[in-house]
Structures are given as structure tokens and as C-alpha cells.
Amino acid sequence: MDFAGKNHKKQAVGKTLLMLCLIFIAIIQIFPLIWLFDFSLASSNELFTNGLLIIPKKILWNNYVKAFIDGHFLLYLKNSLLINTLAVILVLIISIMASFAITRMSWKLSPVVRNILLLGMMIPIHATILPNFQIYNKLGLTDTIWALLIPYVAFSLPQGVFLTSSFMESIPKELEEAALIDGCNIYRMIAVIITPMMKASIATVSIMTYLNNWNEFMMASTFLSSKTWKTLPFSVLEFTGEYSSNYAVQFAVMALTALPAIVIYVLLNKHITKGVAAGAVKG
Amino acid sequence: MKKLYSNKWVILSLVAPGILTFIAAILAPICLSVYYSLTDFSGMGNAAFIGMENYKDLVKDAAFWTALKNSILLALGFIIIQHPLAIITAAILDKLQGKAEGIFRCIYFIPNVISVAIIAYLWKFIYNPSFGLLNNILHFFGYTKDVNWLGSGMAIWSVLIVLIWHGFGWGMLIYYTGIKNIDPVLYEAAAIDGADAKVTFFRITLPLMKPVIQVNVTLAIIAALKQMETVYLLTNGGPGNETQFLANYLYKQAFSSFKYGYGNAISVVFIMICLAATVLLNKIFQDRSLKKEVR
Numbered sequence: 001m002d003f004a005g006k007n008h009k010k011q012a013v014g015k016t017l018l019m020l021c022l023i024f025i026a027i028i029q030i031f032p033l034i035w036l037f038d039f040s041l042a043s044s045n046e047l048f049t050n051g052l053l054i055i056p057k058k059i060l061w062n063n064y065v066k067a068f069i070d071g072h073f074l075l076y077l078k079n080s081l082l083i084n085t086l087a088v089i090l091v092l093i094i095s096i097m098a099s100f101a102i103t104r105m106s107w108k109l110s111p112v113v114r115n116i117l118l119l120g121m122m123i124p125i126h127a128t129i130l131p132n133f134q135i136y137n138k139l140g141l142t143d144t145i146w147a148l149l150i151p152y153v154a155f156s157l158p159q160g161v162f163l164t165s166s167f168m169e170s171i172p173k174e175l176e177e178a179a180l181i182d183g184c185n186i187y188r189m190i191a192v193i194i195t196p197m198m199k200a201s202i203a204t205v206s207i208m209t210y211l212n213n214w215n216e217f218m219m220a221s222t223f224l225s226s227k228t229w230k231t232l233p234f235s236v237l238e239f240t241g242e243y244s245s246n247y248a249v250q251f252a253v254m255a256l257t258a259l260p261a262i263v264i265y266v267l268l269n270k271h272i273t274k275g276v277a278a279g280a281v282k283g
Numbered sequence: 284m285k286k287l288y289s290n291k292w293v294i295l296s297l298v299a300p301g302i303l304t305f306i307a308a309i310l311a312p313i314c315l316s317v318y319y320s321l322t323d324f325s326g327m328g329n330a331a332f333i334g335m336e337n338y339k340d341l342v343k344d345a346a347f348w349t350a351l352k353n354s355i356l357l358a359l360g361f362i363i364i365q366h367p368l369a370i371i372t373a374a375i376l377d378k379l380q381g382k383a384e385g386i387f388r389c390i391y392f393i394p395n396v397i398s399v400a401i402i403a404y405l406w407k408f409i410y411n412p413s414f415g416l417l418n419n420i421l422h423f424f425g426y427t428k429d430v431n432w433l434g435s436g437m438a439i440w441s442v443l444i445v446l447i448w449h450g451f452g453w454g455m456l457i458y459y460t461g462i463k464n465i466d467p468v469l470y471e472a473a474a475i476d477g478a479d480a481k482v483t484f485f486r487i488t489l490p491l492m493k494p495v496i497q498v499n500v501t502l503a504i505i506a507a508l509k510q511m512e513t514v515y516l517l518t519n520g521g522p523g524n525e526t527q528f529l530a531n532y533l534y535k536q537a538f539s540s541f542k543y544g545y546g547n548a549i550s551v552v553f554i555m556i557c558l559a560a561t562v563l564l565n566k567i568f569q570d571r572s573l574k575k576e577v578r
Contacts, residue, residue, distance in 0.1 A: 014480075018375050018378075021372075021375065022372065022375060022376065022379070022387050025368075025372055025391070025451075026387055026390045026391065028448070029390055029391050029393065029394055029448070029451065029452065030390050030393065032394075032405055032406070032409060032416065033393070033394075033397075033405075035409075035416050036405055036408075039408075047414045048413060048414050049414070049419075052416065052419055052420065052423060093300075094300045094301050094304065095301065097297045097298070097300065097301070098297060098298045098300070098301040100297060101293075101294050101297035101298045102298070104288065105288045105289065105293070105294050105297075106288055106289045107289060107291070107294050113298055113302065116302065116305060117298075117301050117302070117305060119305075119309075120305060120309050122505075122557060122558050122561045123309055123313070123554055123557065123558075124508070124509045124530060124553055124554060124557045125509075126509065126511045126530035126533070126534070126553075127313070127316070127530070127533070127550040127551075127553045127554045127557075128308070128309060128312040128313065128316070128550075129534065130316065130319070130533065130534075130537050130543065130546050130547050130550055131311075131312035131313070131315035131316045131319065131547065131550070132308070132312045134315065134319075135311070135312060135315065150304070150307065150308050151308050153304055153308075154304045154305065154307070154308030154309055155308070155309075157301060157304055157305070161301065180287060186287065186293050186297075211395075211396070214398070215397075215398040215399050215400070215512075217398070217399070217400050217512065218511060218512055218515065218534075222538075232398065233398045233399075233400035233401070236398070236400045236401055236404055237400055237516075240404060247408075247414070250404070250408075251408070254401045254404060254405060257398065257400075257401060258397045258398070258401050261396040261397055261398070262393060262396060262397065264396075265389075265392070265393065265396040266389065269385070269389050270385075272392075272396075273388065273392070273456060276392075276453070276456055276457075277456060277457060277459075277460035
């Protein structure tokens with residue numbers, strides 16, 4: 001009896017210790033962001049303190065107004081959403097089509113084409129920046145949406161093909177055969193019968209493609225020069241030059257640009273977790 | 284049916300978009316890169332063919348070797364610090380029931396959804412000598428000297444900290460999923476046999492996680508080789524070339540030093556290193572699992 005009680009106590013202590021470990025790591029992961037948000041509400045003079053966090057004398061929401069307007073937040077957010085959504089749609093269409101040909105249809109070169117399409121996974125995206133810059137320059141594509149769409153789609157495609165083709169292999173063939181006997185052509189059959197059954201892998205591919213490209217800015221800053229198609233990271237990149245001495249506003253623009261991704265993540269937390277897990281383990 | 288499924292034109296039309304994208308965005312640029320790497324092109328004007336000169340220079344270039352060394356250092360940082368921490372955290376998290384589990388998992392992953400641009404500038408502020416968070420924390424614990432985190436000698440470690448911090452949630456999540464996939468019956472059996480948490484972790488969790496660990500280690504090494512964005516914004520390879528990475532170095536050579544041909548030579552070598560690393564790692568891990576099966 002006594003012995004069991006001791007054991008229980010030991011277990012309780014162990015549990016609290018483990019809990020403390022988790023909390024400690026959580027603080028390390030999240031505190032920089034809390035600090036960012038805190039400093040974004042203060043005035044620049046208040047930043048030079050010795051405390052970890054500041055309690056601003058007056059909360060300066062004005063920092064955010066400046067960040068919102070001068071950071072071209074709405075325009076860049078719109079561009080980011082548009083470019084990423086288009087990239088996701090293109091990746092999905094191209095990879096479902098290719099996956100169907102690879103997994104279902106009978107032709108000799110199928111494994112070769114599959115490997116070629118997957119090869120992109122091993123190529124470092126940044127190694128193509130220099131030649132692509134020359135190509136886009138010659139073709140007049142710099143500063144257009146294509147300069148971003150083409151590489152974004154190309155480098156998300158291998159993962160898309162990988163995920164959709166391995167998922168397609170698990171779909172039974174009977175349904176499509178029935179549709180084809182009814183006189184449906186292959187393209188319609190893919191759109192109407194196959195695609196709706198691929199929901200789970202479509203979600204995974206979309207999430208992985210979004211995560212890959214949402215944060216990309218090396219290509220964007222190399223290939224774009226005017227504001228027309230610049231994406232959200234530019235709010236931050238351009239601001240640090242413009243407001244180099246006004247640190248509080250810089251904090252505000254960073255907090256503001258981080259917000260959309262955080263909100264979407266917290267809302268779709270479960271789906272994103274599942275998607276990343278499925279995508280990363282297989283990719 | 285069979286005829287329909289082997290119709291060449293249908294097949295071609297289905298794979299053409301994918302193949303064309305690959306050729307236009309990956310294959311053609313690489314071929315162009317190989318061509319430019321053999322010239323002294325500066326980015327503008329004419330290019331003269333100079334054979335293997337750029338590659339010869341590259342082998343002698345100290346910054347190139349620093350960049351490679353830094354990639355290895357980062358890979359080691361991932362494997363020795365980030366991944367063990369991630370596995371242990373995932374194992375603890377797995378035992379946690381209820382709401383807390385989801386909340387912790389969510390918090391750990393948040394840095395991953397934030398743009399690298401923000402992460403890099405945020406850490407630049409954290410390392411800032413006059414109002415940075417890190418020096419303030421040191422002051423808080425009574426250390427009064429200001430540390431120059433991004434200065435010579437310190438910078439590479441500061442860069443490693445950011446990258447290990449940023450990728451932690453991703454690694455954790457993958458290990459967490461791996462652990463969740465382990466059959467709970469095994470844990471129950473272990474509990475009946477009287478195994479404590481430590482024994483269960485080392486005898487059940489770790490061995491069963493081996494394939495996941497192998498995939499994750501491969502990905503970590505490749506990610507360490509490919510590292511660019513954070514370094515570009517945080518230090519741009521400086522001071523000097525102390526924190527240089529291959530991708531950043533080729534970019535700098537082409538666009539800041541106007542050695543476009545030389546930058547392309549680095550690109551070509553960079554691609555070959557990444558391909559070799561992927562193939563090699565897959566070979567190592569495949570051989571091992573094969574040997575085990577044979578036994």
C-alpha cells in the first residue's frame with residue numbers, strides 16, 4: 001500500500017517535470033513572436049530598455065496603420081494569394097493528369113517519365129536562379145507573374161506527382177472502367193470520377209505547395225522590379241530600407257505580415273498537421 | 284478498353300504539361316548554366332569561352348570550402364541537437380492526453396508557417412546589440428557585457444541557432460506522426476511486463492521509428508546543403524565569408540561581384556553535390572535495411 005503510494009507520487013513529479021519541459025520548449029518557440037508583437041506597439045524610444053518586455057506608455061496602433069499603408073500590405077497580400085492559388089491549381093491539374101498516365105495507362109516509357117518528373121525534388125531551386133534570370137530577361141518575362149509561376153509550379157510538381165500517383169494506386173479501377181464502357185472519354189473521366197476521389201491527397205498537395213511557395217522571396221526579389229506582382233515578404237524587405245531608423249514600425253510590419261499565415265494555420269491546424277505529416281513522410 | 288489505355292496521343296497529352304514544365308524551368312536552365320559556367324560572362328555584354336577555368340578557380344576558392352563546411356556544420360546541428368530534441372518532445376507529447384496535446388503541437392509548429400523574411404529580420408532584432416532580446420536576457424541574468432552575436436567568430440553559431448529553432452516544429456511533427464503510427468498494443472504489452480517510460484522509449488519507440496528517422500535525417504542533410512534565404516537576409520554570408528552557404532555564394536558572385544560565369548560554375552557544382560548526397564544517403568539507408576532483412 002505504502003509502496004504504491006510512493007510510486008504514485010514519483011509518477012506525479014515525473015509528469016510535472018515533463019510538462020515543464022514542454023512548456024519551456026513552447027516558450028522558446030513562441031516568445032520571440034510575443035516579443036515582436038509587444039515591441040510593435042511601443043514607440044521607438046521605448047525599445048531601448050533592459051527589460052524583456054515593455055509596457056508601452058501609450059499603445060501605438062498607429063505603427064500598424066503606417067505598416068498597412070506604406071508596406072502596401074493589401075496589394076502584396078492579394079498578389080501572394082493570387083500567385084499561390086494559381087500555382088496550387090496548376091500543380092494539381094498537371095500532377096493528376098501525369099499521375100493518371102503513369103499509374104493507369106500502359107506504355108513503355110512510363111517509369112522513365114515518372115523518374116524524370118520526380119527528379120526535380122533533388123535539384124536545389126536556387127541553382128536555377130542565375131540561368132532563369134537570363135532566360136526571363138531574353139523572353140521579356142521579368143516583372144510578370146510568369147516569372148514566379150513557372151518556377152513555383154515546376155519545383156512543387158515533383159512532390160505533387162509523387163503524392164497523387166501513390167494515392168491513385170490505391171483507388172480501385174472498377175469505377176473508371178464502368179464510366180469508360182458508358183462512353184465517357186478519358187479526360188472527362190479523370191475530371192469527373194478520379195479527381196473527386198482524390199480529396200485527401202489534393203488537400204495534402206495544396207498545403208505543401210502553399211507552404212513551399214508562400215514564403216519564397218529569392219526568386220521574387222530577383223525576377224521582379226516593380227510593385228505590380230510583388231508578394232507579401234516584400235512588405236518586410238522594402239520597409240527595413242525605408243524606415244531604417246523607426247524600429248517600432250518595422251516590428252509592426254513584421255507582425256502584420258506574419259498574421260495571415262498564423263491565422264490560417266490556427267484555423268486549419270488539424271488539416272495542415274495531417275497534410276504536412278502525410279506529405280513529409282512520403283516526400 | 285485496352286486500346287483506349289494505350290493510346291499514344293492521350294498519354295502524350297496527359298504527361299506533356301509536366302514534362303514541358305520540367306524542361307522549361309529545370310532542364311533548360313541547368314544546360315544554360317553549364318554553358319555559362321565555361322565562360323567569363325559578367326552578366327552584361329559578351330561572354331568569352333574560357334573552358335574549365337571557373338571550375339579550377341572554384342577548387343582553390345576558400346569561400347567555397349567554408350560554404351561546404353558550414354553546410355556540414357548545419358547538418359550536424361540538425362542531427363545532433365534538433366532531431367533528438369524533436370523525437371523526445373514528440374514522445375512526451377504523445378503521452379499527453381486531451382487539449383494540451385493539440386495546443387503544444389500547434390505552438391511548436393507556428394514558426395514554420397511564418398515567412399523566412401520575417402524570421403530573419405526578427406532574429407536580426409533579437410541579436411541586435413543595443414535593444415536585442417538576447418542581450419536583454421543576459422542582462423536579466425546579471426551578465427552585463429553586450430555580446431555582438433553576428434560578429435566574427437559568433438556569427439555562424441547565431442545562424443545555426445536560428446535555423447535549428449525555425450525547423451524544430453517541422454521535425455517534431457514528423458516524428459510525432461511516426462510515433463502515433465506505432466501500434467498501441469506494443470506499449471500495453473510493455474506496460475504489463477513492467478517496463479518504465481525510459482525502457483519503452485529506447486526499446487520500442489526508437490527502433491520502430493528507424494525508417495522515419497532515416498527519412499528525416501536525409502531531408503535534414505539536403506536542407507542544410509540547400510540553405511539560402513535565412514543566411515541571405517541575416518548575414519549575407521558575412522562577416523567576410525564566415526557564414527557563407529553555397530546557394531548564397533553563387534548568388535553573391537553573380538549579382539554583387541558580377542562574376543556571372545563563375546556563379547554558374549558554383550550552381551553546377553551545387554546541383555551535383557545535392558544529387559550525389561541524395562543518391563548516397565538513399566544507398567546507405569537502403570543497404571542497411573536490406574542487410575537487416577537478409578539477416
